[in-house]
Amino acid sequence: MIRANALHKAFGAKQVLNGVDFTLDRGQSLVVIGGSGTGKSVLLRCLLGLERADSGTVEIAGLRDPKPQALAAHVGMLFQGAALFDSLPVWQNVAFRMLRGPRRAGARALAIEKLARVGLDERVADLYPAELSGGMQKRVGLARAIAGDPPVLFFDEPTAGLDPIMAAVINALIRSIVTEAGATAVTITHDMTTLREVGDRVAMLHDGRIHWQGPAAEALTTDDPVMRQFTQGRVEGPIATLR
Amino acid sequence: MSPAAFLGATGRGTAGILGAIGRFLGFGVQSLGWIFRPPWYPREIGAQLMQIGWLSLPVIGMTALFTGAALALQIFAGSARYGAEFAVPSITAIGMVRELGPVLGGLMVAARVASSIAAEIGTMKVSEQLDALRTLAVEPMQYLTVPRLIAATLAMPVLVAAGDSIGILGGYAVGVTRLGFDGATYLRNTLEFLQFWDVASGLVKGAVFGFLVALAGCFFGMNSGRGAQGVGEATKSAVVLASVLILAANYLLTEAFFSA
Numbered sequence: 001m002i003r004a005n006a007l008h009k010a011f012g013a014k015q016v017l018n019g020v021d022f023t024l025d026r027g028q029s030l031v032v033i034g035g036s037g038t039g040k041s042v043l044l045r046c047l048l049g050l051e052r053a054d055s056g057t058v059e060i061a062g063l064r065d066p067k068p069q070a071l072a073a074h075v076g077m078l079f080q081g082a083a084l085f086d087s088l089p090v091w092q093n094v095a096f097r098m099l100r101g102p103r104r105a106g107a108r109a110l111a112i113e114k115l116a117r118v119g120l121d122e123r124v125a126d127l128y129p130a131e132l133s134g135g136m137q138k139r140v141g142l143a144r145a146i147a148g149d150p151p152v153l154f155f156d157e158p159t160a161g162l163d164p165i166m167a168a169v170i171n172a173l174i175r176s177i178v179t180e181a182g183a184t185a186v187t188i189t190h191d192m193t194t195l196r197e198v199g200d201r202v203a204m205l206h207d208g209r210i211h212w213q214g215p216a217a218e219a220l221t222t223d224d225p226v227m228r229q230f231t232q233g234r235v236e237g238p239i240a241t242l243r
Numbered sequence: 244m245s246p247a248a249f250l251g252a253t254g255r256g257t258a259g260i261l262g263a264i265g266r267f268l269g270f271g272v273q274s275l276g277w278i279f280r281p282p283w284y285p286r287e288i289g290a291q292l293m294q295i296g297w298l299s300l301p302v303i304g305m306t307a308l309f310t311g312a313a314l315a316l317q318i319f320a321g322s323a324r325y326g327a328e329f330a331v332p333s334i335t336a337i338g339m340v341r342e343l344g345p346v347l348g349g350l351m352v353a354a355r356v357a358s359s360i361a362a363e364i365g366t367m368k369v370s371e372q373l374d375a376l377r378t379l380a381v382e383p384m385q386y387l388t389v390p391r392l393i394a395a396t397l398a399m400p401v402l403v404a405a406g407d408s409i410g411i412l413g414g415y416a417v418g419v420t421r422l423g424f425d426g427a428t429y430l431r432n433t434l435e436f437l438q439f440w441d442v443a444s445g446l447v448k449g450a451v452f453g454f455l456v457a458l459a460g461c462f463f464g465m466n467s468g469r470g471a472q473g474v475g476e477a478t479k480s481a482v483v484l485a486s487v488l489i490l491a492a493n494y495l496l497t498e499a500f501f502s503a
Binding site: 049068080083085096100144 | 282284367371381
């Protein structure tokens with residue numbers, strides 16, 4: 001369903017991705033972890049076609065090196081800051097794509113249905129993003145991501161900036177949505193709770209490559225020194241603390 | 244600084260400026276290409292017509308009113324030296340419609356609109372809203388740039404026409420109340436002296452200025468740096484570039500329209 005093959009990406013002299021390879025089968029949920037500045041978001045942007053890799057290939061839902069326009073029908077994306085459109089009310093954010101297609105009539109009803117799916121009341125529909133808390137904005141972003149029932153979902157730091165309770169709510173929502181829809185999901189995070197709650201598989205990005213990958217259950221028990229340092233949050237270890 | 248270092252710094256500076264001009268021109272050509280490619284977003288165009296056109300009317304009106312009034316006073320003071328006070332209505336009118344209406348209107352819109360476009364799009368960029376548009380199969384150039392270019396190009400001539408009228412009214416008010424002109428005579432002199440091309444050239448200038456203002460705002464918004472500083476820099480640069488472009492374009496258009 002998702003395949004990255006030898007992805008390389010540099011910004012000037014800084015080689016961010018240095019041969020990233022992974023394959024994710026349909027219905028699996030992969031959590032990508034790694035320190036700040038190790039290229040997790042760049043990897044996500046390359047997968048989505050928002051950033052062109054210097055070399056290597058991406059295949060998603062049968063599309064090879066797709067552009068974002070071509071992916072839109074297959075992919076839903078929750079951005080780190082939710083990236084809601086400030087000038088539009090919540091329901092128009094959720095139904096954004098539908099409002100610009102042929103099936104506009106049912107757009108509001110669909111938006112309210114998706115908002116309910118992420119635990120938001122109909123009264124939220126007519127508010128503007130600036131009127132919502134960070135957690136509510138994330139939920140709206142999640143509702144927008146699943147509005148078209150896409151088979152592939154991407155989540156970029158879904159719990160960043162949220163309190164532990166709201167983070168748990170978002171993790172639970174992501175897990176249930178992914179399981180319920182049978183979607184293939186890639187989640188970028190450095191939150192160990194998200195790793196446990198959301199992932200079937202885990203991949204550790206280190207030095208521009210996938211350093212370790214395996215089942216989520218093994219990610220927290222493996223003897224790999226890089227994984228141990230990261231998952232246990234130790235200062236000493238092979239991962240440089242000054243990046 | 245050694246001569247070699249000076250030459251190197253000068254060369255790098257020149258290359259940087261030429262590169263920026265090239266990127267801006269490229270953005271302009273690219274934007275023109277997007278204008279003719281569907282889909283179009285009429286709702287966005289309508290919203291921008293309201294933002295750029297209707298909401299700029301108060302500032303344009305106030306600017307034109309005071310400029311027309313001051314212009315009448317200045318022309319009266321100057322023409323009195325030659326006993327040509329009768330020329331106040333006609334010269335005020337021609338000054339407003341050919342030059343001051345479009346140029347001052349353009350500069351006011353540059354300050355108000357180029358800054359807001361750059362800040363809005365720049366903020367959308369740093370908060371990943373442009374990326375979100377792409378993942379929703381909407382091209383930001385079509386959804387954000389094209390409606391603003393169309394709206395500014397359509398709205399500016401209307402704003403200039405309104406500014407011309409209000410400016411002439413300002414001159415009329417001063418002429419009648421302060422300079423001793425008869426109201427009917429003032430208006431008759433104004434209308435008889437003005438020719439179609441005087442007014443039309445100002446409206447064409449307005450359309451060009453509107454396009455340039457929106458283009459500068461969109462260019463710096465789309466290319467905004469990160470964070471508050473990046474957006475602030477984009478906003479400032481958009482206003483500066485839009486203002487300079489208006490003044491330069493005004494000279495070129497005046498040459499094209501009125502050179503002997």
